[in-house]
Amino acid sequence: QDQLLESGGGVVQPGRSLRLSCGASGFTFSSYGMNWVRQAPGKGLEWVAMIWYDGTNEGYVDSVKDRFTISRDNSKNTLFLQMNSLRVEDTAVYYCVRDLGLGTHFDLWGQGTLVTVSA
């Protein structure tokens, strides 16, 4: 069964850093594009970042550019999100999400990990 499992969330002060991880199982991780999508408490969904199946291309929403970095280790079936200079408005549940490539849909979601940025 295809699964994604996020970890690394928690409470952090503004300006600090946090690294999220997402372990994949049940499918050939290296064949899929991967994304992070977040949802602030009681709010809608916001796409955050994407990385191609082979890690050669990345994309970010403007609000996290130059602060967040998406990466992957295909040998360990793991996706990462390095979040630096965190802001209160980054508080959200962060979902690890699979896609088939640019212009396709998000067909597999993890259960999410909560990041709370608070003084």
Added chain:
Amino acid sequence: DIQMIQSPSSLSASVGDRVTITCRASQTITTYVNWYHQKSGKAPKLLIYAALSLQSGVPSRFSGSGFGTDFTLTISNLQPEDFGTFFCQQSHSAPFTFGQGTMLEIK
């Protein structure tokens, strides 16, 4: 960025009803629209992709239509488990924006 405007923001319907949710894109996106269903505290689940294709395992009472800028999700014969929030999303170009959501309450 492409904006996705969803309507209505909420609705209430009875079991057996037919429900329609619409999404309008701020520019033409051909059929690059997907629909998701989210229940409280859970991750979203893909229902419809490429405007009208039913995701594997999703009941056939869900259907999608539209092209260009205007899209529709229809739920026929509404079931109790269909409550929750529905989101449209464009996959035409980054950033891959979502609609603001439609909260469906079962009467």
